[in-house]
Amino acid sequence: MLKEIWQRRLQLVEKTLLEELREDSALNAKLSDAMKYSLMAGGKRLRPVLLMAAADAVKSDGDKFVTTGAAIEMIHTYSLIHDDLPAMDNDDYRRGKLTNHKVYGDGLAILAGDGLLTLAFEVMLRQKDVDADKLVRVVREMSDAAGPNGMVGGQAIDLMSEGKLVSREVLREMHMAKTGALFKAAIRSGAILGGANENQLEALTLYAEKFGLAFQITDDILDVEGDEKALGKPVGSDEKNQKSTYVTLLSLEEAKKLAIQTVDEALCALDDFGDEAEFLRELATYLLARNS
Amino acid sequence: MLKEIWQRRLQLVEKTLLEELREDSALNAKLSDAMKYSLMAGGKRLRPVLLMAAADAVKSDGDKFVTTGAAIEMIHTYSLIHDDLPAMDNDDYRRGKLTNHKVYGDGLAILAGDGLLTLAFEVMLRQKDVDADKLVRVVREMSDAAGPNGMVGGQAIDLMSEGKLVSREVLREMHMAKTGALFKAAIRSGAILGGANENQLEALTLYAEKFGLAFQITDDILDVEGDEKALGKPVGSDEKNQKSTYVTLLSLEEAKKLAIQTVDEALCALDDFGDEAEFLRELATYLLARNS
Numbered sequence: 001m002l003k004e005i006w007q008r009r010l011q012l013v014e015k016t017l018l019e020e021l022r023e024d025s026a027l028n029a030k031l032s033d034a035m036k037y038s039l040m041a042g043g044k045r046l047r048p049v050l051l052m053a054a055a056d057a058v059k060s061d062g063d064k065f066v067t068t069g070a071a072i073e074m075i076h077t078y079s080l081i082h083d084d085l086p087a088m089d090n091d092d093y094r095r096g097k098l099t100n101h102k103v104y105g106d107g108l109a110i111l112a113g114d115g116l117l118t119l120a121f122e123v124m125l126r127q128k129d130v131d132a133d134k135l136v137r138v139v140r141e142m143s144d145a146a147g148p149n150g151m152v153g154g155q156a157i158d159l160m161s162e163g164k165l166v167s168r169e170v171l172r173e174m175h176m177a178k179t180g181a182l183f184k185a186a187i188r189s190g191a192i193l194g195g196a197n198e199n200q201l202e203a204l205t206l207y208a209e210k211f212g213l214a215f216q217i218t219d220d221i222l223d224v225e226g227d228e229k230a231l232g233k234p235v236g237s238d239e240k241n242q243k244s245t246y247v248t249l250l251s252l253e254e255a256k257k258l259a260i261q262t263v264d265e266a267l268c269a270l271d272d273f274g275d276e277a278e279f280l281r282e283l284a285t286y287l288l289a290r291n292s
Numbered sequence: 293m294l295k296e297i298w299q300r301r302l303q304l305v306e307k308t309l310l311e312e313l314r315e316d317s318a319l320n321a322k323l324s325d326a327m328k329y330s331l332m333a334g335g336k337r338l339r340p341v342l343l344m345a346a347a348d349a350v351k352s353d354g355d356k357f358v359t360t361g362a363a364i365e366m367i368h369t370y371s372l373i374h375d376d377l378p379a380m381d382n383d384d385y386r387r388g389k390l391t392n393h394k395v396y397g398d399g400l401a402i403l404a405g406d407g408l409l410t411l412a413f414e415v416m417l418r419q420k421d422v423d424a425d426k427l428v429r430v431v432r433e434m435s436d437a438a439g440p441n442g443m444v445g446g447q448a449i450d451l452m453s454e455g456k457l458v459s460r461e462v463l464r465e466m467h468m469a470k471t472g473a474l475f476k477a478a479i480r481s482g483a484i485l486g487g488a489n490e491n492q493l494e495a496l497t498l499y500a501e502k503f504g505l506a507f508q509i510t511d512d513i514l515d516v517e518g519d520e521k522a523l524g525k526p527v528g529s530d531e532k533n534q535k536s537t538y539v540t541l542l543s544l545e546e547a548k549k550l551a552i553q554t555v556d557e558a559l560c561a562l563d564d565f566g567d568e569a570e571f572l573r574e575l576a577t578y579l580l581a582r583n584s
Contacts, residue, residue: 027445153319
């Protein structure tokens with residue numbers, strides 16, 4: 001089931017992304033190209049898919065909220081472009097392709113990131129079929145997740161800790177902000193749009209926290225024993241950059257155990273949900289088997 | 293009158309900015325410092341002041357909307373930090389102080405910009421006393437102005453045209469996007485928050501367009517004959533960077549004439565307004581006399 005739904009929704013997201021890019025055919029063709037280059041570079045669209053699955057879980061239809069899903073993918077892509085810059089992680093490859101600044105130069109890459117971040121807000125706010133109260137809540141989830149206490153804050157901690165040994169506590173705080181916050185925003189937004197009640201929202205928030213943690217642990221594991229071709233980037237980059245990871249702080253073995261335990265906790269958070277949360281369950285389980 | 297109101301509101305904006313920064317004491321102290329460094333570097337707070345003046349003009353009280361004003365100042369500051377980066381304009385000084393990246397390094401400067409942009413949305417969206425429909429309209433004005441068809445697009449054109457001779461048409465389009473769009477968003481947001489009707493909004497939009505153009509022309513004039521100390525940055529930087537400006541495309545004399553004519557058109561747009569638009573009128577006239 002997982003693969004079929006994912007594939008169908010991935011295509012829905014791609015179609016929506018292209019439509020929204022066209023809608024906004026930017027003032028400058030080169031800027032448009034740079035934005036499109038990274039946005040359409042073949043990501044898994046995990047965040048939009050999670051958003052839609054969370055709406056399903058509260059017995060709504062996730063497909064209806066693909067526009068907000070597309071917006072969150074823009075925010076994710078902006079963060080990748082900026083993180084890859086020479087002034088940050090200085091990465092040359094991403095998803096098997098040259099990074100944005102390697103193709104367009106640092107200046108335009110910074111602007112492509114800025115453009116995608118602002119476009120995400122435009123795209124969310126120009127929706128006509130979502131009522132204003134929900135829209136304000138959802139856009140606020142997104143800005144909080146992206147902001148100085150979310151992704152930007154996490155990336156700042158990351159930048160400051162390169163080459164330093166950090167504690168498991170700091171590592172956890174950094175990842176919760178840098179990647180966890182946007183997963184949480186995706187899942188909470190889907191739940192809010194789908195009409196979740198308070199109990200459901202709380203349970204899905206817990207699921208989201210566990211999902212984000214498990215994602216990060218498995219990400220660290222992949223950087224050690226993943227396949228470069230499937231990953232589309234060199235493995236061992238954490239070691240090269242002297243980054244603390246769950247693998248370096250624990251051990252490969254312990255990291256794998258923690259991943260399994262964390263996915264288990266994510267599944268437990270869904271105990272009160274019925275079959276409609278099956279896709280969310282499968283998405284958590286998938287983390288343990290992913291190869292990219 | 294102009295100076296007193298401006299000064300009082302400037303202080304109100306500064307107070308609000310500091311409160312909002314404290315509210316969000318970012319995850320990372322260094323990131324907070326970098327954001328605060330540029331945000332509290334003593335700008336004129338022209339955009340928030342315009343926003344408040346536009347609310348006054350429709351017989352509301354501009355002071356009530358200082359939070360949205362503070363948010364627009366964050367968006368403005370983000371754009372300055374990114375524009376100053378080595379990959380863009382490569383400026384060392386801004387408002388008489390070292391630019392953000394000269395103090396904090398390129399990586400943190402990029403993040404400080406990203407942080408201020410996202411914080412602006414957070415700040416707008418966490419307001420409790422603005423109804424959701426108005427909030428959606430205003431936040432949309434802001435994201436459209438900041439996005440790929442606004443500031444980011446204008447900056448991309450600017451980046452592409454360095455060292456090239458551009459036509460007056462391209463120059464106008466670039467400035468309308470790069471600086472004009474945010475002036476327009478400030479004034480329209482103030483009008484919307486203040487409860488403007490359609491005719492008022494249209495007139496204030498025209499005022500905003502003329503204001504933005506006059507601002508740019510006088511900016512180009514100041515880069516030629518301004519006082520470095522008052523400006524807080526070296527004059528002649530446009531020439532150094534081989535930038536096309538209204539002065540290089542026309543002549544100093546013709547640029548001055550065009551500035552006067554444009555301010556006149558801004559004032560005409562306010563013909564149907566009474567005394568309550570007096571501050572907006574003074575703000576337009578001020579452009580012709582400003583020294584920074």
